[in-house]
Amino acid sequence: MVLGLAMPSINLFGIRLDITSSLITQWVIMVLIILLAIILTPKLTEVPGDSQNIAEIFVEFISNMVEENMGKKYVGFIPYIGTLFIFMLCMNLVGLFGIKPPTTDYNVALGMALISFIVIQSYTIKKVGIGQYFTGYGKPFVFLLPINILERVSLPLSLSLRLFGNMFAATVIMDLLYEALRGIGFIAQIGIPIPFHAYFDLFDGTLQMIIFVMLTMINIKIISEH
Template sequence: MRLTPDAWIFWQHGFFKLNATIVFTWALMAVLLLGAALITRQLATGHVRSRWQNLLEIVVTAIVGQIKDVGLKHPRRYLSFLGTLFLFVTTAALGTVIPGYEPPTASLSTTVALALCVLVAVPLFGISGQGLAGYLKSYLQPTPIMLPFNLISEVSRTLALAVRLFGNMMSGSMIIAILLSITPFVFPIVMTVLGLLTGMVQAYIFTILAAVYIAAATRSSKASKKPSPAPTH
């Protein structure tokens, strides 16, 4: 029994390995790219829309609403990044109903890569929102002595994102594999459905945490200061 899709090797030549994590990751990205091209090729602006366009607008509206609720002022600016994260993790979880498929998010290498994307995106959005000086100044708040702790926080929360997603996704796959070997077929089906629900929840949590980190990086320190009361005579 494989612990992660990294152990499923399709091809190997010396140091180079083509494992299930790489194969399913690229297959998943191809499916998302093809699906996006098919859904958006004939978008309509009138009252008559296709079912796929209605579904797309519902998903986009929901993601934009969640980003706005986090506190980001211009949610559509972050839609492409956060929406892609959510759709990737969600599709990876939904694909578990396909026989022979293993979600790439059950590999620590995939979750680390996703967390590193967040690690890079947070300062980029922060610098674009506050400027380089304003963003770097946030590491010195509330006092310069907090600089090393703020830097450690950046690394630790990235590690926490990766380990949290990896642990939840891998545990679901492992439980289903164990139940398939020791119990009748009906019970693992129920656990598969619960696993799909867990995958959706993890995709939501991962995306919301990324949005929260971006919101914290883009929030200007001046906006948090209360205006001083007007002088009284």
Template sequence: MEKIVPLFHIKFFGYSIGIVESIFAQWCIIALVAILCICFTRNLKTIPNKKQNIMEMIMDLINNLVRDNMGEQYMQFVPYIGTIVIFLSALNLTGLIGVTPPTVDYSVTLALALITFFIVQWYAIKTIGLGHYFKGFVEPYAFILPINLIERIMLPVSLSFRLFGNMTAGVIILDLAYSSLGSLSGFAQLILPIPIHFYFDLFDGLIQMVIFAMLTMVNIKVIAEH
């Protein structure tokens, strides 16, 4: 197994914290998205220009995604679902610029899955009350309590492993493709992997984002209404 070597260390209260590539890539993406949001939302006009039209198209897409899959009463989740769509898309597409997608680091996918897990549980308790929430674990019969508990706990596990597994598989296949082309000319190494990059970095990366967002919306709605 290849050892993960930190890019650099940060001193924090006397502790040396190693910053690996996946963490640094996330910081860069967060900074870039923040800058773009500031630039795209400055000086908004009643009659939108091209820049504002792009932003409004993205917002309409996310609004419709939440409305069509969850319903009008769940529009409060637009900011969170929108964050998942934008942030996860950016994470998964970094392979297009030669950076290993941070989502091949299981700690990254697990953190995202745990955030979704706690939001799902919090909203369910807020909506149906603590008593009804725990009562749902013994319905329709008390003896299925262990099954209901396992089903609930498996949410972050399945979300994190699905994203991690698919993105890791893509990276491994790309590495194998480049290794196989090592004996060919540099031109062949430049041209032949393009279709593979198109599928695993672009198509599969966006598909995994959609799956993660859809499962998040479904679980929020289903558990809150159980």
């Protein structure tokens, strides 16, 4: 069953900040990823061992994905796409361990979408210049300006709602399943949910991460070349 913990709040300069279970889970994931990177990187050798082989396979996979979907001139985004891939995958898969996925919290989903939105817009401005960036809203015709603005602004909403909606729905279904099995017995709660976890946590969680990453890459390329 997916667990959620009630956390306290802190007051920072008069602003109330809620320490939620989603926030704690993200901190733990970030710490584990950082520790893993610290452990692996100092031991890099010309003849890689098992752990380095796995790391190199992942880096090569991300590199190929970026080059195939964005082109070689976008290889500078490999670190960002790789980090987004790992972090979001970890957040989506923690449900396998009975922890509420942070992406079932819309604040988290919107935050991830806003990060991608800012990255896309800032890179576009850096690439084409502030003037060309704003004139691009009037292309190919000036009367399309409102539609182009709406399309650009709706990007973080569409990214966040898609991620949140699918992850939240999967969590609700798993909660309802466990509630229904509670009356049958403890053994039923152990065995029957396994295939459902495989679909709603493993498959759907991975799929939503891939969709988010792919849409981020596509929008970086399309918007920066508008």
